[in-house]
Structure formats: C-alpha cells, structure tokens
Amino acid sequence: MAKQPMLKFVNFERQMPEKRNASVRNKDFLEIYSEFANAKAKEQASRCSQCGVPYCQSHCPLHNNIPDWLKLTAEGRLQEAYEASQATNAFPEICGRICPQDRLCEGNCVIEQSGHETVTIGAIEKYITDTAWEEGWVKANVPQVLVEKSVGIIGAGPGGLAAAERLRREGFEVTVYDRYDRAGGLLTYGIPGFKLEKSIVQRRNNQLEESGVKFFLNTDIGVDKTFDQICDEHDFIIIATGVYKARELDVPNRGLKGSLAALDYLTASNRVSFGDEVDEFENGTYNAKGKKVVVIGGGDTAMDCVRTAVRQGAKSVKCLYRRDRANMPGSQREVQNAEEEGVVFEWLTSPQGFRGENDISDLTNFKDQSGDLKGVVVRKMRLGDPDATGRRTPEEVDGSDYIEQADLVIEALGFEPEDLPKMWDQPELPVSRWGTIKVEYGTGKTSLDNVYAVGDIVRGASLVVWAIRDGKEAAEAIIEKCKGAQTIAAE
Numbered sequence: 001m002a003k004q005p006m007l008k009f010v011n012f013e014r015q016m017p018e019k020r021n022a023s024v025r026n027k028d029f030l031e032i033y034s035e036f037a038n039a040k041a042k043e044q045a046s047r048c049s050q051c052g053v054p055y056c057q058s059h060c061p062l063h064n065n066i067p068d069w070l071k072l073t074a075e076g077r078l079q080e081a082y083e084a085s086q087a088t089n090a091f092p093e094i095c096g097r098i099c100p101q102d103r104l105c106e107g108n109c110v111i112e113q114s115g116h117e118t119v120t121i122g123a124i125e126k127y128i129t130d131t132a133w134e135e136g137w138v139k140a141n142v143p144q145v146l147v148e149k150s151v152g153i154i155g156a157g158p159g160g161l162a163a164a165e166r167l168r169r170e171g172f173e174v175t176v177y178d179r180y181d182r183a184g185g186l187l188t189y190g191i192p193g194f195k196l197e198k199s200i201v202q203r204r205n206n207q208l209e210e211s212g213v214k215f216f217l218n219t220d221i222g223v224d225k226t227f228d229q230i231c232d233e234h235d236f237i238i239i240a241t242g243v244y245k246a247r248e249l250d251v252p253n254r255g256l257k258g259s260l261a262a263l264d265y266l267t268a269s270n271r272v273s274f275g276d277e278v279d280e281f282e283n284g285t286y287n288a289k290g291k292k293v294v295v296i297g298g299g300d301t302a303m304d305c306v307r308t309a310v311r312q313g314a315k316s317v318k319c320l321y322r323r324d325r326a327n328m329p330g331s332q333r334e335v336q337n338a339e340e341e342g343v344v345f346e347w348l349t350s351p352q353g354f355r356g357e358n359d360i361s362d363l364t365n366f367k368d369q370s371g372d373l374k375g376v377v378v379r380k381m382r383l384g385d386p387d388a389t390g391r392r393t394p395e396e397v398d399g400s401d402y403i404e405q406a407d408l409v410i411e412a413l414g415f416e417p418e419d420l421p422k423m424w425d426q427p428e429l430p431v432s433r434w435g436t437i438k439v440e441y442g443t444g445k446t447s448l449d450n451v452y453a454v455g456d457i458v459r460g461a462s463l464v465v466w467a468i469r470d471g472k473e474a475a476e477a478i479i480e481k482c483k484g485a486q487t488i489a490a491e
Contacts, residue, residue, distance in 0.1 A: 096126030157185020159455030258373030
C-alpha cells in the first residue's frame, strides 16, 4: 500500500491553484488562477478514489475518462494523461477553465459525498493540456487519407469547432462559416478574458487551420451567402449558430439610455481587449467606468457582466436576482469570485421599471420618463412552493418597492434563437415552439436531407461542454453514414 499512488484523499486536503488577490485581479482581464506546479497536480490527482462506478465521468456530458487521466497524472505520466483527456474532448484546456465543475463532475465526486472534499478535476484538466502545449505534444490532426466529402459548418462556436475537428481528423473537407471576424463564438466574444484568455481560443483556431479546416469569417448566412448556396457547395451541413437573441425585460421605460443587453456589453469589452476600436465603448455607452451598475440575472452571463463592470472601473456594482443564492442557476464559485471582487448581490429582488431624469423617487409613476437612466424600481420577493423543475417559485411582496440608483443597467436574462427559417428562407427547417431546431437524438440530424444541427440552437442556451458533445455526435453520425455508403458500394 505504500506505493499506492491513489486514494490519498485521507492524506491530502482539496486544494485549488492559488487565486490572485481580488484587489489586484479586479483591475485587469487576465485569468485569476495560477497554474498548478507539477508536484501539486500529482498530489491533488492522487486524491481520486478510482471508483468502480465513476460518477464524475457519468455526469460529464462528454463522459471524459476522468479517473484514467487523474491516475496517469498522479503517476507522473502526463503525456499519456493528455492523450486520455484529448481522446474524448477536443478542447480540454477550455473546459478545464470554464466548465461549471461544481455542477457536473466535481459536484458528483464520490469522496465528497463521504465527507471529504471533491477532487480538483477542472484545474488538473487545465494543467494537463497547458503542459501538453508547452511540451509540444499537441499536434494538428492533418489527415493521412482524404474523404471525398465536403461538410459546411455554419457557426464557429464550440459545437461547430468540435465537429470540424472530428471531421477533419477523419479526412473530410471542412469549411466553417461565421458572421463574426474571429472564430470561437461565445468563447471569443461572450466569455471575458479573466475566465478564458483569448490566446487559448486562438491557438485552437490556428490548429484547426493547420489541419486543413477552411474558415470564411465575416460571412452572415442569409445576407452574404444564402443557405441554399451553402447546401449546393457541400455534401453535408451542420448548423451551429448558437442563440444570440437577448431576452428582454417587459417593464416600463426599458428603452432609456443606459439599458444594455448582456452580450452586446460583453462583446464590446472583449473587442477592446483585442485592441479593436469600439466607438460605443469610447463614447461611454458600453463602458462602466465611474458608473453605478446594476446587472439583472443570476446565471453565469450575469456573473461575467458584474465582474467585467468591476474591471472597467465602475463606481459600484450590484446584481439583482429574483431567487436566493441557493436557487440561482449560475456557478457558486463564480458568485464567490464576484463577491471577493466587490460585487453586492441583492437576492430576492425583481425589477419593476426604470426611472429616468424626472422624479426618481416616485415609485409608481412611470410616465414621461426620458433621457439617461437614473434608477430601477425594485420589488422584494419571497420563495413559495417548488415549480415543475423543483425550484421554489418567487412571489412578490406587496408594498416592498424601492429605488436602486443606477447609471447603467445590464440585462442578463438569457438568450433565445433567431428565426432561422425566416432569415434563411427555409420554411421547411424544423423548429420547436421555442424556435430551436428539431433534431434526431444522438445524431443531430434534422428532417432536411444531410442537414444536422448542434449546440444551443438545438438545446437553447446551455453549456459549452454540451455544445462540444453535440458537435462530436453529429460528426460521428456523418462519418458513419459515409462509411455505410462505402460498404454498400463495395458490395
């Protein structure tokens, strides 16, 4: 037993990589966690109990071989650990940074259920692949044998890129189209640098290009190129557009100057970090500097917004959420990071309307409001009975309204699909009543011939790791279909 490299959770406590001090990190957009040292990574990996039924793996959407690469890390076999990690996940260093492990793999770790803290899975995943890049183990998957089939992928987010990686590795000709000027989707423009530095995304984009994937950026399907044209140019199509239409508050005076959609705000901030000239930032529209900022919402996008506002130099930052801390959808780790950086959370609160330059103290009169936004009328809430999902339903508390002063309000209420059948002149593209594309489970195949869909445009706004899974599954379905056709032809 002395040489047993695992089951050390009784010897070592859980540790995360060191976090930069909040008073330092809240002034820049660099990642907040330092890297594990090799010895510390081995130590933390050795805490894994090597369960016969690994719940960490089963609760990972990609079913990553987590116990395997933890054991390999504990044994100092890092290159093998990287190969095991890369076998199921095209972008492990990205998932290691941004996945809500507390709700997925780490949240289902067996040793935590036994009274010991969970294994530090995400940080080790990140360490393994960062080391692989440094050591030169990460290579572009240039196919040795080419398949005479072409796949057009609409959307360069995680789902589209995961599909592109798998298909190109198999030898397909792959072309990715995206409306933005940089590939990556929300990885590039939606997630701030303090969670995911953009060089991490760009090196994966570069790797895909080196493998032979073609990118057509600044290409808006339905505007610059029709969907029919794309279909004519390729044997298969994968729709991976994501969902970008912001949900809006239905409250009086929402249009006052100073009310912003979350993604517009985050995109502008990320463009500035790239060094782009952003007029809306320069004129103050998307700049929180010196302002009282209120963010409405309780998901990870809301956390991204509040932490971005802090780094832009906001005078104060508050987050309004209609449920309590225990019932919010975002990662608890992100809430803690935000609180450390000076964000104040107003739990059990709901906006009732915005106030402009007229009488801000009036709680009831929303008429004739104009000019710059000055505040939000907020109503206190309480939690009632659970809804169909098991979460307790928020209920309004009569007579509890008050004014929350604000110069900038950011709405982070989630996203909805754009009307793709209308935008692309494809009335037969099958969509649900929510506007998401209907697909066959496990393959992503739509009812249109050789057209597949993956990620948020199928699921609604979800996690990056689910988009990666969907992209893999659609790619595998296309590969199998072509193999089947080859078999029939050979017979």
